[in-house]
Amino acid sequence: TTVTVSATASHAIPSTLWGMMFEDISHSGDGGLYAELIQNRAFQQVAPDTAAALDPWVPLGDSQISVVADSVPLSSALPNSLALTVPAASATEIGFANPGYFGIGLVKGTAYSASLNYRVAAGAISKQASLTISLLDQNNKTLAAFTTPLRASGKWTEVTASLVPSHTPPSNNNSFAVTVTNARGAESQVNFALLSLFPPTFKGRANGMRPDIAETLAANKPAFWRFPGGNNLEGQTVATRWQWNNTVGPLKDRPGRVGDWGYVNTDGLGLLEYLHWCEDLDMEPYMAVWDGYTLGGTNITGAALDPYIAQAIDQINFVIGDPATSAPAALRASLGHPEPFTLHYVEIGNEDFFDDETVANRWNTIVTNLSATFPQLTFMATSLSSGPVLTPTPKVYDVHVYSSPTYFATNSFLYDSVERNGTHYFEGEYAAISTNDSNLFGTPAEGRLLFPTVASAVGEAAFMTGFERNADIVFSASYAPLLGSVNDSQWTPNLVGFDASNVYKSTSYYVQNLFANNKGDEYLPSTLPSNSSTATLLWSVTRSTANKEVIIKISNNAATTEEMKFVLPFKDVSSTGSATVLTGPATASNTPDAPDAIVPVTSRIKTGTTFEYTAPAVSFSVLVVSAH
Numbered sequence: 001t002t003v004t005v006s007a008t009a010s011h012a013i014p015s016t017l018w019g020m021m022f023e024d025i026s027h028s029g030d031g032g033l034y035a036e037l038i039q040n041r042a043f044q045q046v047a048p049d050t051a052a053a054l055d056p057w058v059p060l061g062d063s064q065i066s067v068v069a070d071s072v073p074l075s076s077a078l079p080n081s082l083a084l085t086v087p088a089a090s091a092t093e094i095g096f097a098n099p100g101y102f103g104i105g106l107v108k109g110t111a112y113s114a115s116l117n118y119r120v121a122a123g124a125i126s127k128q129a130s131l132t133i134s135l136l137d138q139n140n141k142t143l144a145a146f147t148t149p150l151r152a153s154g155k156w157t158e159v160t161a162s163l164v165p166s167h168t169p170p171s172n173n174n175s176f177a178v179t180v181t182n183a184r185g186a187e188s189q190v191n192f193a194l195l196s197l198f199p200p201t202f203k204g205r206a207n208g209m210r211p212d213i214a215e216t217l218a219a220n221k222p223a224f225w226r227f228p229g230g231n232n233l234e235g236q237t238v239a240t241r242w243q244w245n246n247t248v249g250p251l252k253d254r255p256g257r258v259g260d261w262g263y264v265n266t267d268g269l270g271l272l273e274y275l276h277w278c279e280d281l282d283m284e285p286y287m288a289v290w291d292g293y294t295l296g297g298t299n300i301t302g303a304a305l306d307p308y309i310a311q312a313i314d315q316i317n318f319v320i321g322d323p324a325t326s327a328p329a330a331l332r333a334s335l336g337h338p339e340p341f342t343l344h345y346v347e348i349g350n351e352d353f354f355d356d357e358t359v360a361n362r363w364n365t366i367v368t369n370l371s372a373t374f375p376q377l378t379f380m381a382t383s384l385s386s387g388p389v390l391t392p393t394p395k396v397y398d399v400h401v402y403s404s405p406t407y408f409a410t411n412s413f414l415y416d417s418v419e420r421n422g423t424h425y426f427e428g429e430y431a432a433i434s435t436n437d438s439n440l441f442g443t444p445a446e447g448r449l450l451f452p453t454v455a456s457a458v459g460e461a462a463f464m465t466g467f468e469r470n471a472d473i474v475f476s477a478s479y480a481p482l483l484g485s486v487n488d489s490q491w492t493p494n495l496v497g498f499d500a501s502n503v504y505k506s507t508s509y510y511v512q513n514l515f516a517n518n519k520g521d522e523y524l525p526s527t528l529p530s531n532s533s534t535a536t537l538l539w540s541v542t543r544s545t546a547n548k549e550v551i552i553k554i555s556n557n558a559a560t561t562e563e564m565k566f567v568l569p570f571k572d573v574s575s576t577g578s579a580t581v582l583t584g585p586a587t588a589s590n591t592p593d594a595p596d597a598i599v600p601v602t603s604r605i606k607t608g609t610t611f612e613y614t615a616p617a618v619s620f621s622v623l624v625v626s627a628h
């Protein structure tokens with residue numbers, strides 16, 4: 001195949017092209033990127049006096065613990081406490097422990113910030129009582145401990161401690177333990193609320209992100225961060241939708257919510273944490289507002305939407321409002337950020353193509369109001385661009401596609417024939433998720449991928465060359481889902497996997513990394529690849545005008561190598577260039593047992609005004625050559 005490259009760029013590669021979509025799914029937030037190490041730290045949204053409410057807290061020995069609706073709760077947002085019974089005669093040690101989110105990763109010498117709140121009825125226990133917070137390894141050996149007197153004051157008392165493990169434990173099967181000793185008196189109890197353990201966080205942000213996961217995401221230079229969902233925006237019911245105001249302010253004032261992926265969200269990772277995170281990674285937020293439709297099928301239309309529009313206006317004002325005129329903006333200032341955050345795009349709902357009857361009404365009602373209030377913002381529609389017709393006409397549609405590696409390899413021309421009518425497209429969710437085109441969302445036995453494979457990543461790379469060729473109308477794209485616990489996921493495959501102390505970079509992660517780190521700033525047209533349903537060789541050429549480099553991305557989905565010849569339109573071309581190649585057996589993946597099975601390999605290649613390159617079977621290559 002000979003590829004002749006044009007010297008005249010057809011369009012810019014927008015700085016916003018590659019970014020990340022996030023929602024709390026498969027513990028991507030709670031238990032993942034959000035650095036809190038204690039699972040069920042505040043007994044949020046659970047039924048007191050049930051065993052389930054305690055999960056995963058366990059008693060030490062024959063201690064008695066239960067979750068109770070506290071008669072004197074720590075806060076109105078956190079009505080439940082853990083009650084530790086103090087037997088009348090007890091002088092021994094009693095207590096309980098938490099195993100974290102499928103383990104707690106601990107490292108010798110690292111300072112972990114522990115905190116808890118407790119309350120004991122005045123005078124209920126002896127004055128010699130003491131409280132110990134400790135980190136235990138899998139054999140219940142103490143790695144670190146902090147002891148303080150236990151005061152029976154009748155009032156809520158906060159205890160904080162910095163715990164530094166004396167050595168690195170043999171596994172992640174560690175626990176956070178709370179023990180009470182020398183507590184004597186009539187049958188009594190100690191109530192506990194909001195128990196927390198944080199490692200050092202990314203950039204040291206309070207209530208921040210887990211550094212290893214954060215750095216893995218930062219390495220892909222994401223230009224945007226779509227949040228809070230995805231399904232997890234919508235709620236199964238109106239009452240359980242995501243609500244910005246429940247996710248800001250002190251943790252004790254955040255009630256949490258029953259998320260849409262089968263577990264309670266603490267909402268410790270809330271709107272302000274997302275915005276700080278966007279600033280820390282120099283990303284712009286693509287923030288969604290709830291748009292009157294729930295996963296349970298409820299929809300709210302017309303004037304009944306007014307309170308939800310008011311809430312959306314407050315949510316947006318928390319991000320960009322003027323503290324002098326807006327209470328949510330004043331709240332932002334009081335939380336340490338008087339200046340507005342960057343915000344250009346607001347998404348209206350998520351995948352609003354399940355309710356054709358009311359989406360036009362809801363879009364019209366909401367966007368007419370929001371665009372009058374915030375004329376500087378662009379609102380993104382999440383229904384199908386093919387209909388129903390929406391007014392005002394959407395400037396942007398968020399398009400989602402999950403399919404097979406072959407689909408992605410053979411559909412990179414999706415946008416070539418889209419009418420250039422001023423509409424722009426955000427490919428907000430895409431991923432090859434199954435080899436079974438007739439049952440994409442099935443089980444692994446039916447073809448679903450547990451982890452991305454070489455073939456799925458190379459197929460996605462082909463699809464992504466189409467975004468570069470059509471970047472005049474495709475301004476952003478993001479793989480989904482971004483993150484998933486390898487111990488508890490509701491969706492596979494995920495771009496990045498993790499457990500309590502490891503992060504697993506998938507083949508698809510490396511494709512995203514290579515595109516984002518070799519963007520270029522303008523697209524150079526070249527001989528077009530075949531646009532057939534059997535095409536296997538796809539490529540795109542961009543140029544970095546600053547670095548005076550030509551960047552050639554090649555996706556070879558065939559099981560055979562492809563001999564290619566490139567003809568560049570520049571007279572001064574370096575005689576050598578770099579080739580970074582991701583390849584391997586088509587069905588191979590990076591897994592917890594083989595985390596680095598498939599990694600990109602960079603080497604030097606012969607280049608020149610014309611040069612030849614052999615694309616390996618099932619491979620994604622990025623060639624970079626100095627040329628001007």
Ligand SMILES: O=S(=O)(O)O[C@H]1C[C@H](O)[C@@H](O)[C@@H]1CO
Nearest residue numbers: 230231232350351429480481
């Ligand atoms: O069950 S699905 O609708 O396929 O869920 C998908 C689409 C939705 O936007 C996102 O939350 C999820 C996986 O990323």
